[in-house]
Amino acid sequence: MPPLSFDLIALQLFTGLALGAIYVLFAIGLSLIFGMLTVVNFAHGAFYMVGAYVGLFLLSLGGNFWLCLLAVPLIVGTCGLIVERFLIRPLYGRGIDYPLLLTFGLSYVMVELIRIAFGKSGYPFDTPEILQGAVNIGVGYFPLYRLFVIGIAAAVLLGLWLFLERTSFGLIIRAGARDPQIVRVLGVNLSRIWLFVFGIGSGIAGLAGLLAAPLQGVIPEMGATILAEAFVVTVVGGMGSIGGAVIAGLLVGVVVSMTSLFAPEMAKVSIFALMAIVLLIRPQGFFGRAGLMS
Amino acid sequence: MPDIDLHVVSPAPDGEFGAKGAGEAGTAAVVANDVTTLIRRSMSLSLKSLYRQGPWSRRSDASDRSFRKYQHHPRRIYMAKQTIRSNSISRRRLLTTASAGVVLAASPFRINLLQAQEATIKVGFPVPLTGPYGAEAQDQVRAAEVAIAEFNEGGGLNGRKAELLVRDDKLNPGEAATRTLELIEKDKVNFIVGSLSAAVQLAVNNITKERQIIFNSISQSDIINEVSDFSKYTFHEALNPHLTAGAVGRYAFPKFGKKVAFLTADYAYGHEMVRGFQEAGKAFGVETLVDIRHPLGTADFSPLLPRIQALKPDILCIINFGRDQQIALKQATDFGLKKSMKIIAPILLYTARVAAGPQAFAEVIGGTSYYWGIEDKIPSAKAFNDRFRKMHAGKVPSDYGALGYGGVKTLLMGAKAAGSVEPDKVIVAVEALKFDYYKGPEYYRKCDHQAVQSVFIIESKATPQKGDADLYDVIATEEPNEKNLRTCEALGHKS
Numbered sequence: 001m002p003p004l005s006f007d008l009i010a011l012q013l014f015t016g017l018a019l020g021a022i023y024v025l026f027a028i029g030l031s032l033i034f035g036m037l038t039v040v041n042f043a044h045g046a047f048y049m050v051g052a053y054v055g056l057f058l059l060s061l062g063g064n065f066w067l068c069l070l071a072v073p074l075i076v077g078t079c080g081l082i083v084e085r086f087l088i089r090p091l092y093g094r095g096i097d098y099p100l101l102l103t104f105g106l107s108y109v110m111v112e113l114i115r116i117a118f119g120k121s122g123y124p125f126d127t128p129e130i131l132q133g134a135v136n137i138g139v140g141y142f143p144l145y146r147l148f149v150i151g152i153a154a155a156v157l158l159g160l161w162l163f164l165e166r167t168s169f170g171l172i173i174r175a176g177a178r179d180p181q182i183v184r185v186l187g188v189n190l191s192r193i194w195l196f197v198f199g200i201g202s203g204i205a206g207l208a209g210l211l212a213a214p215l216q217g218v219i220p221e222m223g224a225t226i227l228a229e230a231f232v233v234t235v236v237g238g239m240g241s242i243g244g245a246v247i248a249g250l251l252v253g254v255v256v257s258m259t260s261l262f263a264p265e266m267a268k269v270s271i272f273a274l275m276a277i278v279l280l281i282r283p284q285g286f287f288g289r290a291g292l293m294s
Numbered sequence: 295m296p297d298i299d300l301h302v303v304s305p306a307p308d309g310e311f312g313a314k315g316a317g318e319a320g321t322a323a324v325v326a327n328d329v330t331t332l333i334r335r336s337m338s339l340s341l342k343s344l345y346r347q348g349p350w351s352r353r354s355d356a357s358d359r360s361f362r363k364y365q366h367h368p369r370r371i372y373m374a375k376q377t378i379r380s381n382s383i384s385r386r387r388l389l390t391t392a393s394a395g396v397v398l399a400a401s402p403f404r405i406n407l408l409q410a411q412e413a414t415i416k417v418g419f420p421v422p423l424t425g426p427y428g429a430e431a432q433d434q435v436r437a438a439e440v441a442i443a444e445f446n447e448g449g450g451l452n453g454r455k456a457e458l459l460v461r462d463d464k465l466n467p468g469e470a471a472t473r474t475l476e477l478i479e480k481d482k483v484n485f486i487v488g489s490l491s492a493a494v495q496l497a498v499n500n501i502t503k504e505r506q507i508i509f510n511s512i513s514q515s516d517i518i519n520e521v522s523d524f525s526k527y528t529f530h531e532a533l534n535p536h537l538t539a540g541a542v543g544r545y546a547f548p549k550f551g552k553k554v555a556f557l558t559a560d561y562a563y564g565h566e567m568v569r570g571f572q573e574a575g576k577a578f579g580v581e582t583l584v585d586i587r588h589p590l591g592t593a594d595f596s597p598l599l600p601r602i603q604a605l606k607p608d609i610l611c612i613i614n615f616g617r618d619q620q621i622a623l624k625q626a627t628d629f630g631l632k633k634s635m636k637i638i639a640p641i642l643l644y645t646a647r648v649a650a651g652p653q654a655f656a657e658v659i660g661g662t663s664y665y666w667g668i669e670d671k672i673p674s675a676k677a678f679n680d681r682f683r684k685m686h687a688g689k690v691p692s693d694y695g696a697l698g699y700g701g702v703k704t705l706l707m708g709a710k711a712a713g714s715v716e717p718d719k720v721i722v723a724v725e726a727l728k729f730d731y732y733k734g735p736e737y738y739r740k741c742d743h744q745a746v747q748s749v750f751i752i753e754s755k756a757t758p759q760k761g762d763a764d765l766y767d768v769i770a771t772e773e774p775n776e777k778n779l780r781t782c783e784a785l786g787h788k789s
Contacts, residue, residue, distance in 0.1 A: 011600040019594060121429045122617065124651025127628065134630035140600060143628040215628075216593055216621045217650060225593045260597035265560060267597065268589045 010139040012261050018146045020253020021153040026208040026226055027233040027245045029201035035240025036177045036197045043103040044205050045223025046110035051076045051206025052213040053114055056123055065128040076206025077199040084198035114220045122219035149211050232275045238288025415456040415715055417702055418477035420488040422465035426616055427490050429645045434698030435460050437691050440682050441702035451710050467497035474501045484715045487701040489513050492562055499528055508717050510705055512697035516566045519742040521786030526721055529743040531701040533663045536780055539570025539640045541749035541772040542661040547578040550636040551608025554580055559614035560587035567613045567640045583607050595625045610635045619646055624654035642752055644692035647765045655754035662750050664696035664733050665766055678732040690763050703731050741782035746774045
């Protein structure tokens with residue numbers, strides 16, 4: 001055990017928050033899609049992985065990382081639009097398990113397609129040059145790139161919040177989630193709205209995949225591990241609650257980080273323990289609406 | 295595979311698709327290339343004929359009925375489609391399409407339609423072609439093919455040729471045991487060489503021990519040397535953790551310092567390696583500051599790194615494998631750990647470094663059983679590399695690949711020396727071999743059949759200069775020495 005200095009604990013806490021920011025960015029798309037469409041999207045991890053591969057592909061064509069930050073969400077979002085329009089739309093109104101099973105199968109198809117196109121073994125993904133290296137944040141050194149990821153996550157969240165809360169389009173989306181029937185009666189074409197929401201959700205997943213690529217490299221199975229963590233975040237935060245996903249994501253990051261300091265063997269299991277405790281006390285999660293799943 | 299005589303015998307009686315398909319993915323992977331080409335070719339043919347005939351809706355009722363009759367049987371549908379449409383297409387097209395179909399039907403598990411002759415020496419080769427170590431396993435197959443080809447060109451065993459029977463063990467001990475049993479019982483193999491995991495090789499070893507078939511294991515394990523698992527049929531061509539970790543430790547501790555932190559994958563491989571480092575470290579007064587165990591398949595190591603930074607070790611020893619290793623090294627680099635400590639690893643893999651890129655591995659030191667770059671100094675390595683390049687489109691063999699070569703080669707040469715494939719005679723002959731096939735002098739220790747061999751200490755290059763394969767510098771070689779292994783007595787052997 002190292003001497004427990006203030007600096008170590010502070011750095012550990014900060015590392016946890018940074019980890020949490022990545023969880024939030026990934027889980028937010030999942031939460032958005034569930035909250036608005038009641039679709040449990042098991043292909044979310046696959047969109048995340050596709051985002052990383054699209055980035056890799058664009059870079060190999062001679063693009064730069066900054067361009068990818070714009071292009072990847074657009075391309076992956078477009079894939080999301082296609083999936084919603086042709087695969088998920090026919091299943092609306094058939095119960096929650098239909099789209100769940102469909103997206104579950106779809107994730108396998110997507111992983112397999114990527115394996116065929118890019119091969120089974122992974123690829124390196126270098127951190128963009130000006131974001132390389134570690135900077136002193138007062139309590140110790142921290143990688144510059146992770147700070148950048150926190151910044152992007154905050155920007156995406158802010159943008160999403162402004163969009164949902166401050167625009168009339170956002171108002172329709174929220175109304176559609178609350179009571180689709182009334183919104184339809186008012187003459188709004190809801191299927192277009194849902195298409196759009198699914199596109200945004202998968203676009204953010206693609207962006208998260210691109211941002212994760214310099215942290216851990218690119219491999220077809222990269223979406224599977226983070227999907228489990230993202231579901232913990234959405235369940236703890238409350239299915240469909242965006243604010244809940246933010247708080248739960250940061251909390252899960254800090255819990256993993258602090259467990260890693262004292263009992264690293266427990267780190268993986270700690271988030272599931274957290275989920276179990278939260279579910280025992282508050283079955284719908286922090287900010288979840290009760291009865292959404294039924 | 296241009297110039298080798300590779301008979302892959304169909305394990306299913308009549309090459310039926312689906313029936314045994316799932317279980318035979320190993321063979322399938324070997325022939326995958328050929329099959330894909332064929333499928334693609336015949337698909338494009340049938341698509342073309344479909345296009346010529348227009349949409350399905352124009353089918354007559356009669357043909358629709360005959361189509362439905364075959365509906366439960368996927369391959370027959372394909373044939374039926376051909377027959378249905380044949381009346382409107384030219385005879386030439388029909389012939390090409392049909393013959394493509396016939397080839398497709400016959401090809402899946404047969405490269406060579408010749409059944410293996412009774413007299414060939416069969417080497418069963420169960421390796422994890424699918425799964426996380428697929429890249430390594432495929433390279434093992436390529437290298438084993440080189441050994442087989444060399445043996446056959448050298449006249450075989452008094453004219454008896456050798457053949458390789460590749461199976462996919464899926465990195466699963468149960469699957470490996472089944473495949474091995476099948477190879478022994480059904481295919482009547484003479485030797486088994488293979489496995490790419492400590493647990494899998496013990497499962498294979500249990501079967502071969504019981505059936506009294508010689509098994510040469512080509513992946514790392516300490517336990518396989520121990521008396522509880524050993525039998526006279528067991529050989530171990532690969533290094534073991536004790537030897538590898540020891541060699542890296544003996545190189546690194548005097549150079550970089552005595553305060554060591556470990557970051558270890560929490561399973562047998564990690565535990566054995568830590569023990570190996572610590573035992574080698576006793577002689578240097580090495581102090582273990584911390585041994586952090588992480589679960590397999592960790593995607594983010596960042597929470598583990600501040601603690602290591604705070605302890606200020608001289609050496610950080612990262613002991614894990616595959617993707618875990620790539621991510622750990624990448625993130626340790628990002629956190630700037632390389633500035634204040636030397637990072638070492640017991641094993642640096644060729645394939646892992648290719649997948650991770652130079653940045654993450656830069657200046658990391660580790661051990662290996664083989665790196666193609668030793669060819670500057672070792673003539674047998676040069677000969678092996680050249681032969682491998684010739685057979686496999688200019689590629690160089692990886693570390694685990696080379697073990698596939700060594701494992702097959704030694705048993706075949708043993709058989710040649712014995713003049714027989716009788717297990718007892720081959721065992722005596724292999725025990726007596728003093729050989730230099732691909733990496734310098736080597737022999738099998740009598741008590742535990744561990745290959746006594748050199749360990750190469752390599753450092754990953756920050757910027758490769760000589761092309762894609764230029765990954766490491768060989769900075770030291772620990773010559774073969776029984777003293778670096780655990781003693782026969784410590785392993786429980788009598789002699």
